[in-house]
Amino acid sequence: MVPEPQTRISKRALVVWRITGVITSLFSWIVGGALVTLGVLFDWPVWMIIALIILILIFSYLFTFFFPKLRWKRWRYEVREQEIEIQRGVFIMKRTLIPMVRVQHVDTQQGPLLRKYQLSTVMISTAATVHEIPALEMDEAEELRRSISRLARVADEDV
Amino acid sequence: MSDPKRLHPIAAMINMLRQLKELIVPILFFTVVGSRGNENVFYFIAVGVGLVLVLLTGILSWYRFTYRVEEGELRIEHGLFVRKKRYIPFERIQSLDITEGILQRPFGLVKVKVETAGGSKTENAEAVLTAIRKEEASQIHDFLVSVKNSKRRDEFEEEAVPIQESIIYRLSFGDLLLLASTSGGVGVVISAIVAFFFQFEEIIPYEKVYKEVEHFIANGVIFVSIVVFLGFLLAWVISVLGTMVKYANFTLKKVDQDLIITRGLLEKRQMTIPLKRIQAIRISENVLRQPFGRGSVYIESAGGSALNEEGSKVLVLPLIKKQDIAKTLEPFLEEYPFKSNFHTLPPRALTRYLGRGVVIVIPVAVVISYFFKPWGYVSLLFILASLIWSALKYKDAGWAIDKDFLVLRYRTFVKNTVLMRKEKIQSLTARKSFYQNKKRLATIEAVVKSGHSGSGGRVKDLEDKDVINIYQWYSRDAHH
Numbered sequence: 001m002v003p004e005p006q007t008r009i010s011k012r013a014l015v016v017w018r019i020t021g022v023i024t025s026l027f028s029w030i031v032g033g034a035l036v037t038l039g040v041l042f043d044w045p046v047w048m049i050i051a052l053i054i055l056i057l058i059f060s061y062l063f064t065f066f067f068p069k070l071r072w073k074r075w076r077y078e079v080r081e082q083e084i085e086i087q088r089g090v091f092i093m094k095r096t097l098i099p100m101v102r103v104q105h106v107d108t109q110q111g112p113l114l115r116k117y118q119l120s121t122v123m124i125s126t127a128a129t130v131h132e133i134p135a136l137e138m139d140e141a142e143e144l145r146r147s148i149s150r151l152a153r154v155a156d157e158d159v
Numbered sequence: 160m161s162d163p164k165r166l167h168p169i170a171a172m173i174n175m176l177r178q179l180k181e182l183i184v185p186i187l188f189f190t191v192v193g194s195r196g197n198e199n200v201f202y203f204i205a206v207g208v209g210l211v212l213v214l215l216t217g218i219l220s221w222y223r224f225t226y227r228v229e230e231g232e233l234r235i236e237h238g239l240f241v242r243k244k245r246y247i248p249f250e251r252i253q254s255l256d257i258t259e260g261i262l263q264r265p266f267g268l269v270k271v272k273v274e275t276a277g278g279s280k281t282e283n284a285e286a287v288l289t290a291i292r293k294e295e296a297s298q299i300h301d302f303l304v305s306v307k308n309s310k311r312r313d314e315f316e317e318e319a320v321p322i323q324e325s326i327i328y329r330l331s332f333g334d335l336l337l338l339a340s341t342s343g344g345v346g347v348v349i350s351a352i353v354a355f356f357f358q359f360e361e362i363i364p365y366e367k368v369y370k371e372v373e374h375f376i377a378n379g380v381i382f383v384s385i386v387v388f389l390g391f392l393l394a395w396v397i398s399v400l401g402t403m404v405k406y407a408n409f410t411l412k413k414v415d416q417d418l419i420i421t422r423g424l425l426e427k428r429q430m431t432i433p434l435k436r437i438q439a440i441r442i443s444e445n446v447l448r449q450p451f452g453r454g455s456v457y458i459e460s461a462g463g464s465a466l467n468e469e470g471s472k473v474l475v476l477p478l479i480k481k482q483d484i485a486k487t488l489e490p491f492l493e494e495y496p497f498k499s500n501f502h503t504l505p506p507r508a509l510t511r512y513l514g515r516g517v518v519i520v521i522p523v524a525v526v527i528s529y530f531f532k533p534w535g536y537v538s539l540l541f542i543l544a545s546l547i548w549s550a551l552k553y554k555d556a557g558w559a560i561d562k563d564f565l566v567l568r569y570r571t572f573v574k575n576t577v578l579m580r581k582e583k584i585q586s587l588t589a590r591k592s593f594y595q596n597k598k599r600l601a602t603i604e605a606v607v608k609s610g611h612s613g614s615g616g617r618v619k620d621l622e623d624k625d626v627i628n629i630y631q632w633y634s635r636d637a638h639h
Contacts, residue, residue, distance in 0.1 A: 128613030
């Protein structure tokens with residue numbers, strides 16, 4: 001396609017996503033552990049139990065290593081004079097254009113995990129849609145918020 | 160028009176009736192419970208007091224409610240205990256929605272709903288004058304028009320500009336009938352299917368087949384299907400009548416810079432859509448109307464509050480011959496490209512369309528066939544239906560760029576053609592899955608504002624070069 005947007009999000013996002021991945025896999029361990037126990041108690045065929053364990057391992061690997069990595073690699077954005085471009089997606093590559101004139105307001109947002117790693121998420125709202133750039137360095141996010149609202153104010157059109 | 164005015168007294172009654180409607184359950188409860196015991200006198204008193212209270216508050220709040228036009232504002236003051244004032248500058252008014260209700264009509268009154276620019280999701284986005292005389296409503300309307308005009312014109316020019324009014328479209332009786340009878344959508348289809356099976360009932364000699372044992376059940380089946388069929392028929396007739404009453408006398412006019420819709424038999428409604436607020440135009444072709452070569456046209460508008468969803472997607476041409484759409488609307492919605500050259504999808508997209516439909520239907524059909532032999536095999540017909548439907552989706556999908564407009568065409572159940580001006584598109588997204596990428600296909604999605612949320616269009620599996628073209632057409636920074 002056309003050249004990709006240039007700016008990447010913070011490398012620390014990877015850490016945050018891995019932690020989230022670990023939490024997600026913990027659930028799979030709990031459910032999987034319960035199933036394995038049941039299997040041992042009720043004499044399920046051995047291959048079933050082994051398959052189950054392999055499945056859980058694959059699941060954990062995907063959510064803690066593979067997906068965050070791929071997601072981070074794909075995540076790019078670019079703020080230009082008249083528009084913002086965002087690219088993301090693990091299975092499906094999505095690229096979105098948001099013209100500055102359509103931006104209504106910009107917010108930054110930060111959960112506990114993001115705060116710990118000094119990151120924050122920027123949310124760009126138009127009259128009909130909301131777009132998110134996750135996990136930027138805090139000053140970078142603040143700077144982005146400021147520059148978008150400056151550029152958006154310059155271009156003042158009716159809805 | 161600067162003296163404070165009250166609404167017509169009938170407004171008090173309308174408000175009381177509305178309150179009574181809300182109170183009807185508690186009152187019924189009280190009377191039922193009350194009539195059982197010995198203390199029924201007490202309950203009747205309670206109900207009586209309640210009624211009197213409703214009556215009093217109705218009259219008092221009517222008495223307290225005044226409105227006036229002052230200093231270019233519509234000023235409303237109301238409130239029983241707490242005095243509330245709402246001053247609405249005329250420039251802020253988005254539209255006046257004038258309704259002639261059944262109760263207002265005998266007195267030559269109308270209900271006026273004033274809609275201001277959305278934003279807030281509360282009811283604060285609007286003010287309602289429940290019952291005022293028609294002349295006053297039109298005075299307010301004229302005043303609104305003149306305020307908006309004077310804003311546009313040079314401020315020194317004092318004389319009123321003659322208002323230009325032209326009728327764009329009127330719904331004929333024949334079309335009204337067709338509109339009403341095809342608007343049930345699914346209902347029509349279901350009753351048609353039931354009717355179809357009902358006929359089978361007569362061809363297949365059920366009673367001979369199940370002669371002895373199943374005789375009773377067979378009778379039951381016939382009886383049930385008759386009842387179900389009649390039920391659907393009745394629902395359909397009711398919906399037909401409802402639609403006819405709602406859309407009778409449908410007229411679309413252009414007055415100055417607004418589109419005005421009037422419609423309704425018992426309750427006359429008038430809706431105003433400022434041309435400026437139009438975000439997109441949507442042409443919908445229902446499967447049932449396609450054989451008649453007819454479709455409907457909607458306008459996606461930025462107006463309308465959260466409470467009034469009707470204000471955001473407005474049906475402007477309920478039923479119209481397809482080839483007449485351009486002729487009818489072109490003079491009024493200049494620039495909109497009603498006839499553009501569509502690019503369709505490449506043949507290699509067809510398998511993806513067919514696959515997407517079948518992937519859901521086949522497992523379902525297989526399961527049904529397996530568990531409900533032999534009749535379950537009928538469900539295999541769904542696969543055929545899904546293939547036909549997917550092929551239709553493929554055939555109808557397409558896109559066009561015409562100067563400043565993006566036109567997307569796609570089918571869900573109805574075929575949609577959405578015309579969007581570049582300026583009004585809020586965001587544009589291109590997407591590509593792994594498998595799409597392999598086939599050099601991509602999906603495009605454009606979002607426009609519609610009321611408080613988004614609407615727009617999404618077309619799957621375009622040639623990826625085309626998606627890049629659309630993407631670059633929309634991009635404002637020439638970086639590529």
